[in-house]
Amino acid sequence: MANKPNILIVYTGGTIGMIKDYKTGALKAFDFSRIIDKIPELEQLDCEIESISFDEPIDSSNMNTEYYINIVEIIEANYTNFDGFVILTGSDTMAYTSSAISFMIENLQKPIIFTGSQLPIGDLRTDAKENLITSIEIAASRRNNKPIISEVCLYFEYKLYRANRTTKISAEQFEAFASKNYPALAESGVHLNFNENVLLEFVPVDQQLIIRKKLVTDVVILKLFPGITEIVVAAILNIKNLKGVVLETYGAGNAPNKPWFLDLIKKAIQDKIKVVNVTQCSGGSVILGHYDTSVGLKSIGVISGIDMTTESAIAKLMYLLSEDLTDKSFKNYFQKSLRGEISEK
Structure with missing residues (x-):
């Protein structure tokens, strides 16, 4: 027995x-x-x-x-x-x-x-x-x-x-x-x-x-809302030692396509800050490039979180930032299902 x-x-x-x-x-x-x-x-x-x-x-x-x-x-x-x-x-x-x-x-x-x-x-x-x-x-x-x-x-x-x-x-x-x-x-x-x-x-x-016990906590969740200002976005992206951003966007991954917004995100990415995109919706997936308002994000190197929750995205960001990965490897791992957290097509 x-x-x-x-x-x-x-x-x-x-x-x-x-x-x-x-x-x-x-x-x-x-x-x-x-x-x-x-x-x-x-x-x-x-x-x-x-x-x-x-x-x-x-x-x-x-x-x-x-x-x-x-x-x-x-x-x-x-x-x-x-x-x-x-x-x-x-x-x-x-x-x-x-x-x-x-x-x-x-x-x-x-x-x-x-x-x-x-x-x-x-x-x-x-x-x-x-x-x-x-x-x-x-x-x-x-x-x-x-x-x-x-x-x-x-x-x-x-x-x-x-x-x-x-x-x-x-x-x-x-x-x-x-x-x-x-x-x-x-x-x-x-x-x-x-x-x-x-x-x-x-x-x-x-x-x-x-x-694995190493987690990078120099991260932030930036939730978009109508009327968010350049001053606010700039202040968040210029946080000292910032390593990663979970960008909570609208719908299927959409964000303002105003030059000031895209320029700030682009500069953050150039400064080696990882920016990942998840939807504010309680269900559904980010599809970068599906609408014109997400084409800009895709072109400057924002990483799609696909259908990950915000909670999972911030945890995965903390984990992967501790792994000393190249930009390409980071993107590949972030968009790959490691523990069943993401739906792979």
Whole structure:
């Protein structure tokens, strides 16, 4: 008989780890070593569960790249002893964090499932229990003695998504996340159904796990809006030590075709700043050159992010900028699917 899967819960902070003091009404951090006491249903799962918490749980608004490194170091230190990982973070920055982790871990052969909740674990109507229980069940799911999932995912409100395809869409609905450009990897109903034709292919067992901890944070997201001024764009592009820009454009990658705007972007690119183009729309793709208002961007060397989310684009930018690539290699890698983050034609 096969051994039960070992699952590690990593709690970094966020609403899911809070319980209410019913005397004062205040929220306080929950001790995850006593998780079975709070959610006895976990005993019914066919796996062994352990947990580890950040020394000081952080609010998702305080998430940064140093904490990304803490997360991957916990996974690295425990990788051989566990069959799957459930990472609990605040939902506000979960799409950013999980996208970044997907790029920081190469040749992943085990599931890493991010989840959280909109209400604390002790609330009467909480979504925390279902999100946590199903995330653990997914992390423990195996077929032919291999994990069904071997990528970084995000589970919320009955749906499992590829993490680097997600965006938070609601601050108050339980269905807080969406993946507009890629289908759900699994759906939880009466049965837990995996959409196996959209999962990443399993990495061969002889491929060694690679953890990348260098991220370049000298980057910015520049969101266009009607009326944006030359002074504002120039100030952003002249930020000291700036290395990369995620340009959030209109529709299929369109931007003002005014000379001042194109000249500023062109100068930034000449100054070795990488400029990548993603759409502001919640779904769809950048198609540079499709409209006249994106021909100029294409001609001066702006890199298309195709159908990447902003969260994934900023994470990928941080990752690739640390790799000392030529301009041509950078563009090739940015427009290539490395972790399933982009739809290749």
